[in-house]
Amino acid sequence: MNRMDFLKKSAVLAGVCVLPPVLHQSCKGAAYVPFAMQDEKIKVKKSDLAEHPFVLIKPANLPAPVYLCRLEGGGFSAVLLQCTHRACEVRPSGKELQCPCHGSVFSPTGEVLESPAERPLRRFEVVEDDENLYIK
Numbered sequence: 001m002n003r004m005d006f007l008k009k010s011a012v013l014a015g016v017c018v019l020p021p022v023l024h025q026s027c028k029g030a031a032y033v034p035f036a037m038q039d040e041k042i043k044v045k046k047s048d049l050a051e052h053p054f055v056l057i058k059p060a061n062l063p064a065p066v067y068l069c070r071l072e073g074g075g076f077s078a079v080l081l082q083c084t085h086r087a088c089e090v091r092p093s094g095k096e097l098q099c100p101c102h103g104s105v106f107s108p109t110g111e112v113l114e115s116p117a118e119r120p121l122r123r124f125e126v127v128e129d130d131e132n133l134y135i136k
């Protein structure tokens with residue numbers, strides 16, 4: 001196993017989203033995508049993720065955007081970008097999600113990497129069909 005294979009397998013085990021190296025340095029690639037509400041689920045076209053390692057969605061009924069990314073081992077992750085410390089909006093920054101208020105850092109799948117937050121970001125279940133993702 002070479003170094004890249006090892007890193008990929010480690011990322012899958014850690015639930016890390018697939019991010020190309022350029023995104024480790026900045027927030028390039030962030031894009032709000034259109035969505036529809038269907039049966040109280042957020043419906044997003046899979047094709048909207050084809051050109052971005054992650055996308056943002058901002059439904060009116062949620063207090064912050066949803067961060068949606070493809071997981072390296074397959075499947076998708078969706079988390080609410082609202083800090084669990086004092087509710088500031090968390091921002092994608094490279095391979096992490098950072099809170100500008102007091103410095104908490106989360107993984108792309110919402111786990112706390114640095115305090116003061118102690119709880120993970122709110123996660124949503126993501127199901128898929130051939131063309132769409134449904135976040136609930």
Ligand code: FES
Binds near residue numbers: 083104
């Ligand atoms: S509100 Fe995010 S670290 Fe305090």
